[in-house]
Amino acid sequence: MVDTRVVLNGVTLDNPVIPASGTFGYGHEFAELYDINCLGTFSFKGTTLSPRFGNPTPRIAECTGGMINAVGLQNPGVAKVISEELPRLRTYFHKPVVANVSGFSVGEYAETCRLLDACPEVGWLEVNVSCPNVHGGGMGFGTSPEMAAAVTRAVKAVTTKPVWLKLTPNVTDIVSIAKACEDAGADGISLINTLLGMRIDLKTRKPVIANKMGGLSGSAVKPIALRMVYQVYEAVKVPVIGMGGVSSAEDVLEMMLAGATAVQVGAANLVNPFACRDIIKKLPCVMEKYGVEKLTDIIGGAHNG
């Protein structure tokens, strides 16, 4: 029997597979399809202090091997997440969940995290300083080490839960930003968020996305994600939560060899609602194929020699 468990900030997960924020809602739609307690955990939809409708539609465009989204952090706001989503979540998910948080000022990030800190359902805070879909918003914080560190410090001051900083790949130097977050107290680094991209409709001659641009994700971005996970793994000591184009058990191993302690699955959930369950089912067999007994053995394995 292979061992699929991994440890994130002292908490043991049954397996490293974590649906990524924004592709799993608050779990409800998937809990109707399968028992989502098979997951390592999951990261819920990016939550902000106030409710947000998000961007105008169309918000979605298809690409080769991926998709663009410009949802723009639609969410009911942290108060309703705490009063409605989390109590409902408790009825079908019995593991600590990852609370994904966005904000438009350092104070907002901190306040949202402070409120979620009080929730026993929340095991980790994943602070998204990288959403490309909101103006003057999240991505600004993720493109400079100073701002990313400022957000980290503010959040760390209001919570005792482990805090991951989720970074944008749309930067020249991901390593310096990851290090700044670690130095400011981050307990983990999640990467990557989406790459800023666009599509144009030849019939209308206009951008497909109402907001013009949006975030590219899916298999197409996996090589970029692997590279950044690899680079950041060498630079920080805290765990790296890797994501970007993962859609198979093989991809999970590849991400872990690059340096990920756990692996998130985003767009693949949208195309195949059973993607995470399927990956978890196949993981032991793929581990055996590649001679992996304990999954923790291979974290960062591609850096040896």
Add this chain to the structure above:
Amino acid sequence: MVDTRVVLNGVTLDNPVIPASGTFGYGHEFAELYDINCLGTFSFKGTTLSPRFGNPTPRIAECTGGMINAVGLQNPGVAKVISEELPRLRTYFHKPVVANVSGFSVGEYAETCRLLDACPEVGWLEVNVSCPNVHGGGMGFGTSPEMAAAVTRAVKAVTTKPVWLKLTPNVTDIVSIAKACEDAGADGISLINTLLGMRIDLKTRKPVIANKMGGLSGSAVKPIALRMVYQVYEAVKVPVIGMGGVSSAEDVLEMMLAGATAVQVGAANLVNPFACRDIIKKLPCVMEKYGVEKLTDIIGGAHNG
């Protein structure tokens, strides 16, 4: 009859289709397959002052919708290009060619360009400040507006031919770099070069590429390329030469709607050696389908309204 002509720095091209540097050698291999005079022009393999063998192999890795290369600017050096490649080129290609140049110091860029300035075969200089595959090399120049401008100025000082700066997408702010090049005298902006990426072999648990990382290109990167062409088109007045994932006549139109005056085709040539010829053949029919009479009419068309 539709009109496929475009004008680049005063020179009229029969069509906007230009094989991208590094995927077309010096034209020879393709000239054996078809009459390459059907091309708008082509950009020859990145040439440096001294000959280079490039990186160790494996240099190539496959990705979803694309590939990684870490060739590392293998080329015979500018002297041999001038003494052997260009005279041979003259026998099968009768249009001005784009000379793609790389370097490891500002002086080297300038010297290589100065030598190529004397060649009547060369219509444009495309200065690559963006190769991700050489240490301390090209990409450093392309990640800061100041360095990119310095290279631009040095090259402009030694040539009367139009100079395009070819930029890397691995940056936080492509617009500021493009603008710095324009301000320094660039006559065009080529983008994008490849995105830094990697793959890991599950059997060996090592990076597939000997150099660990390499440049991702192919359809997978098209949305990122379109976004950068769109952004840069709004910021500069000189023509934008768009590339990244183009493999069809439809892609050419999409790139031009984003703002490209001409369009380069890279990795697609490697998978289908007739890719550019096929695109050029289909272009009139696709133009008719989307109601385009003159191709120049749609340059930047997605910015209207």
Add this chain to the structure above:
Amino acid sequence: MNQGIYTVKSNRALNGSYYEMRLQGDTSSVTAPGQFINIKLDGFFLRRPISLCDWDGQSLTILYKVVGAGTEVMAELRPGQTLDVLCGLGNGFQTGGSERMPLLLGGGAGIAPLYGLAKALLRQGKQPAAILAFNTAAEIFYSREFEALGLPVRVATADGSAGIKGFVTDALAGVDYDYFYTCGPMPMYRAIERSVTTSGQYSFEERMGCGFGACMGCSCMTKNGSKRVCKDGPVFLREEIIW
């Protein structure tokens, strides 16, 4: 909703660039006309959402128009080929109301879900009528299938080459109805909104990420707050829509 591998039973060109495909597979998750399926096609990342036109215990029918690369691939499919399908998506038309003479207004591909709806309404003993709108005579499809159900059918063409000249709303004159159901393009909806006087239901389209409510890609704002076209729709009541 269920996911399954469905087998193409038939796939034939109708008029215009419309096609009819029959798929064999699990239909147990279908609860109402107006629901849709989401089809995975080789070589494309996102699925393609297509309305259920008709279904029985083990097969379903869709009508689709070739408009792009994905529907082009669909048109090439041959009997015996298989497709990965999410079936029974969305809330369809609500048909349990007290109306007696519902009017079905369909335009182009929007005609598809009205066929299953007509059957459901007839089963409920109601007296539906249908107005089917096309651009031109050469595009007309499925009007005979609607007639064969035994309901009055009017055809309108924008260019007047068959039936009544004009839009679906130009064919309203003299039709008695106490409710309406519609599926078609936005300009048609705006015309309907100006012309009809009863309550009714509209079916909406939006670019979708998932099609089952997970991604918020398809949100629209209604009088009852934000709704997902894929999960809370695609059918919405006239009363809740913000135009």
Add this chain to the structure above:
Amino acid sequence: MNQGIYTVKSNRALNGSYYEMRLQGDTSSVTAPGQFINIKLDGFFLRRPISLCDWDGQSLTILYKVVGAGTEVMAELRPGQTLDVLCGLGNGFQTGGSERMPLLLGGGAGIAPLYGLAKALLRQGKQPAAILAFNTAAEIFYSREFEALGLPVRVATADGSAGIKGFVTDALAGVDYDYFYTCGPMPMYRAIERSVTTSGQYSFEERMGCGFGACMGCSCMTKNGSKRVCKDGPVFLREEIIW
């Protein structure tokens, strides 16, 4: 080199995870054994390079081992399916020399091009012999086909389960040869380089971008400067190789 659409005539499992596929299509660009074809497979960006095992006027044979996702897809192909192929790539084995008794040393998938080579050498009136190396008896393939050509064939298995126990070089004893040709894995080449005394030719593998000389993805350094495995190779003379 030519590009064409080739039709699968047969595709059968041999021993181990080896398969033999016959393709019908243009072979006019093939000039020598040891050349290869480059196969486009649906769902993969890069083509898959596979050696020509044999060919005639309108068809060709390849032998391939399932080692990854692409070759897995190849193993599923059925007669009648078509493939986009670049044919006649690379410089193959040079066979015009004065040697009389060339020895063919093949390991695993490397056996494939030696079959066409053996035929060519026999046609030239030479007396080739072959040593075919496998991991184990259950993997042995094509030894009968080589024998049927009428040349002496020795089999070696690493585990000794059939033929001579050991590597290809362990089967050299008592074989008379005045030249060698080899295709197989790198460790085998290193053993050969230590054991053989004559001139000869090695066929190399490298990850390829294009396969026809355009991308410099497959370069290797030789005593005659940098060469492209795909275009200047895959076969190189012993004399020019830098180990």
